[in-house]
Amino acid sequence: MVLKGNAIVAQSGGPSPVINNSICGVIQTWFKEADFGTIYAGISGIKGILEGNIIDLKEQREEDIAGLRYTPGAGIFSCRYKVSDDDQIKLVNILKKHNIRYFFYNGGNDSMDTAHKTFLAAQDAGWDMRVIGVPKTIDNDLPFCDHSPGYGSAAKYIAATVRETGIDLESVSTKNKVTILEAMGRDAGWLTAAAALAKRFDNEAPHLIYLPEVAFSKERFLSDVEAVYKDLGYCYVVVSEGITNEKGEYCFTSGSVDAFGHMQLSGVGISLKEMVENEIGINARCNTLGTAQRSAMHFASKTDADEAYMVGAEAVHYALADKSGVMVTLERTSDAPYKCTCGEVALDLVANNEQKVPLSWITKQANYVTDEFINYARPLILGEVEVPMKDGLPDYVRLDLTKGRI
Amino acid sequence: MVLKGNAIVAQSGGPSPVINNSICGVIQTWFKEADFGTIYAGISGIKGILEGNIIDLKEQREEDIAGLRYTPGAGIFSCRYKVSDDDQIKLVNILKKHNIRYFFYNGGNDSMDTAHKTFLAAQDAGWDMRVIGVPKTIDNDLPFCDHSPGYGSAAKYIAATVRETGIDLESVSTKNKVTILEAMGRDAGWLTAAAALAKRFDNEAPHLIYLPEVAFSKERFLSDVEAVYKDLGYCYVVVSEGITNEKGEYCFTSGSVDAFGHMQLSGVGISLKEMVENEIGINARCNTLGTAQRSAMHFASKTDADEAYMVGAEAVHYALADKSGVMVTLERTSDAPYKCTCGEVALDLVANNEQKVPLSWITKQANYVTDEFINYARPLILGEVEVPMKDGLPDYVRLDLTKGRI
Numbered sequence: 001m002v003l004k005g006n007a008i009v010a011q012s013g014g015p016s017p018v019i020n021n022s023i024c025g026v027i028q029t030w031f032k033e034a035d036f037g038t039i040y041a042g043i044s045g046i047k048g049i050l051e052g053n054i055i056d057l058k059e060q061r062e063e064d065i066a067g068l069r070y071t072p073g074a075g076i077f078s079c080r081y082k083v084s085d086d087d088q089i090k091l092v093n094i095l096k097k098h099n100i101r102y103f104f105y106n107g108g109n110d111s112m113d114t115a116h117k118t119f120l121a122a123q124d125a126g127w128d129m130r131v132i133g134v135p136k137t138i139d140n141d142l143p144f145c146d147h148s149p150g151y152g153s154a155a156k157y158i159a160a161t162v163r164e165t166g167i168d169l170e171s172v173s174t175k176n177k178v179t180i181l182e183a184m185g186r187d188a189g190w191l192t193a194a195a196a197l198a199k200r201f202d203n204e205a206p207h208l209i210y211l212p213e214v215a216f217s218k219e220r221f222l223s224d225v226e227a228v229y230k231d232l233g234y235c236y237v238v239v240s241e242g243i244t245n246e247k248g249e250y251c252f253t254s255g256s257v258d259a260f261g262h263m264q265l266s267g268v269g270i271s272l273k274e275m276v277e278n279e280i281g282i283n284a285r286c287n288t289l290g291t292a293q294r295s296a297m298h299f300a301s302k303t304d305a306d307e308a309y310m311v312g313a314e315a316v317h318y319a320l321a322d323k324s325g326v327m328v329t330l331e332r333t334s335d336a337p338y339k340c341t342c343g344e345v346a347l348d349l350v351a352n353n354e355q356k357v358p359l360s361w362i363t364k365q366a367n368y369v370t371d372e373f374i375n376y377a378r379p380l381i382l383g384e385v386e387v388p389m390k391d392g393l394p395d396y397v398r399l400d401l402t403k404g405r406i
Numbered sequence: 407m408v409l410k411g412n413a414i415v416a417q418s419g420g421p422s423p424v425i426n427n428s429i430c431g432v433i434q435t436w437f438k439e440a441d442f443g444t445i446y447a448g449i450s451g452i453k454g455i456l457e458g459n460i461i462d463l464k465e466q467r468e469e470d471i472a473g474l475r476y477t478p479g480a481g482i483f484s485c486r487y488k489v490s491d492d493d494q495i496k497l498v499n500i501l502k503k504h505n506i507r508y509f510f511y512n513g514g515n516d517s518m519d520t521a522h523k524t525f526l527a528a529q530d531a532g533w534d535m536r537v538i539g540v541p542k543t544i545d546n547d548l549p550f551c552d553h554s555p556g557y558g559s560a561a562k563y564i565a566a567t568v569r570e571t572g573i574d575l576e577s578v579s580t581k582n583k584v585t586i587l588e589a590m591g592r593d594a595g596w597l598t599a600a601a602a603l604a605k606r607f608d609n610e611a612p613h614l615i616y617l618p619e620v621a622f623s624k625e626r627f628l629s630d631v632e633a634v635y636k637d638l639g640y641c642y643v644v645v646s647e648g649i650t651n652e653k654g655e656y657c658f659t660s661g662s663v664d665a666f667g668h669m670q671l672s673g674v675g676i677s678l679k680e681m682v683e684n685e686i687g688i689n690a691r692c693n694t695l696g697t698a699q700r701s702a703m704h705f706a707s708k709t710d711a712d713e714a715y716m717v718g719a720e721a722v723h724y725a726l727a728d729k730s731g732v733m734v735t736l737e738r739t740s741d742a743p744y745k746c747t748c749g750e751v752a753l754d755l756v757a758n759n760e761q762k763v764p765l766s767w768i769t770k771q772a773n774y775v776t777d778e779f780i781n782y783a784r785p786l787i788l789g790e791v792e793v794p795m796k797d798g799l800p801d802y803v804r805l806d807l808t809k810g811r812i
Contacts, residue, residue, distance in 0.1 A: 015574055044580060073573035079580040160799050164701040167479035167802060168421055174450060174485040179697060197799065270676060287696030288675075291585060295570040299704055301798065381798035392707065392787035393566050393603065396573060 002320060003128060005101030007034070009057075010042035010049060011074040012081075012107035012114060014291075016138045016150025017157070017300040018308040018385075019106065020068035020075040025312020026104050026134060027057055027065055033316060040098065043401050045079035045107075046114050049094060050087055059404025067397030069309065070387045072297040075399055078107075083114055088121035095122065095129060098406065102130050102319045106312070108137035108148070112327055113351035119325045130319040133327030133347050134312055138294045140190035141354040144345035146332040149311055150294075152304030152380035155194030157296040158183060158289070159381065163198040165287060166205020166236050173234035178225060178276050178284035179205075182269030184293055186242040188356045189213050191293065193369045194377055195238035205236035213357050214366040216243040216251055221272070222279055224367050229282065241268050298394050302383025307340060314342040338379035408726060409534060411507030413440070415463075416448035416455060417480040418487075418513035418520060420697075422544045422556025423563070423706040424714040424791075425512065426474035426481040431718020432510050432540060433463055433471055439722060446504065449807050451485035451513070452520050455500060456493055465810025473803030475715065476793045478703035481805055484513075489520055494527035501528065501535060504812065508536050508725045512718070514543035514554070518733055519757035525731045536725040539733030539753050540718055544700045546596035547760040550751035552738040555717055556700075558710030558786035561600030563702040564589055564695070565787065569604040571693060572611020572642050579640035584631060584682050584690035587612075588675030590699055592648040594762045595619050596783075597699065599775045601644035603783055611642035619763050620772040622649040622657055627678070628685055630773050635688065647674050704800050708789025713746060720748040744785035 009026045011019060023041075030039040039057050042049035057065070068075045083091065095103070103122075105115040112133045119131040135142050138154035162181060169179045183192040189211025196209060207228045210216055228235040243251050252268045269286035276284040311328040318328065326344040333339045361373040387394045415432045417425060429447075436445040445463050448455035463471070474481045489497065501509070509528075511521040518539045525537040541548050544560035568587060575585045589598040595617025602615060613634045616622055634641040649657050658674045675692035682690040717734040724734065732750040739745045767779040793800045 013578075015577060017570075047580060071573070072570050074577035077576075078578045080578070081580065156798055160704050161698050161702070163799055163802065164478050164703060165697040167477070168697045168701040170483075171421060171480035172419075172484045172486070174453060174487065197797075267676060270673060285696055286694065287698055288692065288694040289698065290691055290693030291571045291574045292567050292693055292695065295574040296567070297570060298566050378797060383798070384795065389790065391603075391784060392562055392789070393569055396569070 003101045003130065004036045005099045006037040007039040007102035007104065008042055008049070008054070008100045009039060009076070009104040009106065010045045011076055011078045012045035012105065012111035013078060013137070014294055015072060015074045015078060016136050016294055017072045017153040017297045018150055018305045019136045020071050021305050021308035022106050022134045022136060022149060022312035023075055024065060024068040025309040026316055029313040029316040031058070033320060040100065040406065041076040044077040045081065046083055046091070047079040047081040048077065050091055052094065054098065054406050055401060056404035056406055060399050064397045064399050069305065070297060070385055071396040072295040076401065083117055088117060091118060092121050092125040092127055096127055100129065104132050104134055104315050104319070106134040106136055108139065108142060109350065109352055109354060112347050116325070116347035116351045119347060130322065130324040131347070132315040132319050132323065133350065134315045135327055135329065136308070138191060139185045139188055141185070141188035141356065143350055143353045143355040145329045145355070146340065147330055147380055149304060149308035149330065151190060153296070153300035154191055154293050155197065155377060156301045156381035157293055157299050158191060158194050159197035160299060161289065162195040162206050162236070162238060166198060169205065169234050169236055176283045176285045177229060177234045178237065178282060180237045180239060180269045180272050180284060180286045182239055182241055182286065182288045185212070185240055187212050188354055189240050190357055192238055192240040193357055193373055196369050196374060197377060197381060203232060206238045207235050208237045208367045209369060210237070210239045210243055210367060211357055211362060212240045212242040212244055213359060214362055215246045218275065220366070222275070225276055226280055229280070237272070239268055239272060243268060297385065297396070298387055300385040301381045302385050303380055305385045311342060318344065335375070409507045409536065410442045411505045412443040413445040413508035413510065414448055414455070414460070414506045415445060415482070415510040415512065416451045417482055417484045418451035418511065418517035419484060419543070420700055421478060421480045421484060422542050422700055423478045423559040423703045424556055424711045425542045426477050427711050427714035428512050428540045428542060428555060428718035429481060430471060430474040431715040432721055435719040435722040439726060446506065446812065447482040450483040451487065452489055452497070453485040453487040454483065456497055458500065460504065460812050461807060462810035462812055466805050470803045470805050475711065476703060476791055477802040478701040482807065486516070489523055494523060497524060498527050498531045498533055502533055506535065510538050510540055510721050510725070512540040512542055514545065515548060515756065515758055515760060518753050522731070522753035522757045525753060536728065536730040537753070538721040538725050538729065539756065540721045541733055541735065542714070544597060545591045545594055547594035547762065549756055549759045549761040551735045551761070552746065553736055553786055555710060555714035555736065557596060559702070559706035560597055560699050561603065561783060562707045562787035563705050564597060564600050564699055565603035566705060567695065568601040568612050568642070568644060572604060575611065575640050575642055582689045582691045583635060583640045584643065584688060586643045586645060586675045586678050586690060586692045588645055588647055588692065588694045591618070591646055593618050594760055595646050596763055598644055598646040599763055599779055600783055602775050602780060603787060609638060612644045613641050614643045614773045615775060616643070616645045616649055616773060617763055617768060618646045618648040618650055619765060620768060621652045624681065626772070628681070631682055632686055643678070645674055645678060649674060703791065703802070704793055706791040707787045708791050709786055711791045717748060724750065741781070
């Protein structure tokens, strides 16, 4: 028996280029398949819901909802906020007040922790509600998933950038002889590893890749760079923002800590640039793409965008089939040709649990990735998303988040 | 009477995404219109020519030459090298030896200095040779040009990145409230200013733009950021790598100097990020695109690419029409519709001479640009270059620079 009532969708954590494909999948599928209630958006994630910042999505223009498929950023805004015990009681009261029986939370590991707590809080309060996690993270570290929606697009952008800046380095290496690209991904090296997709043949960039999965040694790094430089006359290095020393401490931190207690990282690329200049004595450059790697919809992966939509649509199917307390996953069912379907996993198994790059996919010298990684990642970056252009730039949509406020 | 002999083309300085359009224009036009001799490439600019690193371009595959139209980096490699008096004598002997009567040099201000010196050295030696400068620079600082080939593409990429990362900032401003993007352009703020093309309406990113044309004040910067943050809850800042203090000294340098005596700049973005965090007490992020902004052919401007080809083709026309000692320029002949043709200027007027953003195009508060700038820059970023894709990434060509060595 289908539970009658309303639904709510919200986003949390850092956006991916295709995160809005997932909420578009949720919203369009809800309006198509639920013949009761409406679907609300919690503006700025759980924090917004707690503040009563909720809108009815049926007031939005259909073309704007459809435009979420090619628009980066968090379309209904996001937050980083850890719910307290008091928050949870307050939250359930708000959900009850609006007769919300379907709760869709779109985010990464921390967000699934929030979704799980919401699931438990509703249960404790005797409020019958379906809670479904909709996965997202460019970091690709969600466990029980072949890969995470968002990863393919960020990987594609990073690989293209490494190919382009690698060709640049090679063609002007009379001056700056080393280029260092710093990639996101706190404790999992998936995005850093994606740079390897750029290499078409020996000697093409990148030459060295350092992941956070293996302790970083300054001495090994410097001798690696020197060896490549001696051989080619230049060297392209890709490094994770989250590299650690032998004791497991981050090599470079800014000292501040986020709401979930995660150390804020900064300056890895520029620190290594200075290290190369001071200790090897050759000029280096550092490229730090920063938030561009999680918002570059102008060069997103079609495969990734379609899968991000699929997990959103499937979340609604699951909820309407009375599933709850689970996150939708992606399961690879075939390698050649690449095929992927959805599965599910209990939220508590995902919450605060990270999937790292297998050590067997990292070379023995700990400075590159193996062909197993390439075979794994290649299908995820295939195809391009068509983005409407206006005045020479991508013409992204904006929902009117002041409309339909309840 | 047309001077019979061979031609040579070479590239110098940092590449632009479309720099190879210009040499493609030179090479294809030469093969089409000169019914004598051949055209050589000097590998790695003047430095390569001096070392005898020269190839005959008729040995290259036609499809590879054509592929230069969508390939970033310097296709025949580049250098940063200041020629000495001894070099000039040696150079003319090499040119004579290979009966080189046409010399095409593709680069920016410093490169035009090299081209001018080559012109004078040949004249002094009584070697009759046409010398034509083919302009290129993402910095847009070549004088006597409405704009420089390369600028439109870098401007388009920066504006798209600011739009995307601006939407990202706005949608997750519960955490990092300030984003700082550091743009290239040592002493001219054209690329930094290009970020303004991203803004479609009030309050959209960017909010503050700091150019090197006006002295940077830390106090004004902090109060500007605080004012925007107070108003919106977040703030997007774009800053030139070359901002200077009241005395005209660079605010942030790495201390090293290049072959032309230019100070190497680094760390402006990260320094301002730390300033915002320490002095205002809110979290900030810094994006430093680095060499990505001069090589992002995956999102280049079609207008720019076509004009870069045009200046290359026109260089050959000029040389065959017995012009010499000049650089090809771009002249805007109409605003609506935008139209642009080629002109010429004496090399010595271009050499080491920079065109800056007019002060009248910078707001009185010195923290943004005016609509005059927008009207000037908008046509330059229109249209997209189609790049062949393979395995999910741009499939750029490579000339075989070992083939046809003379």
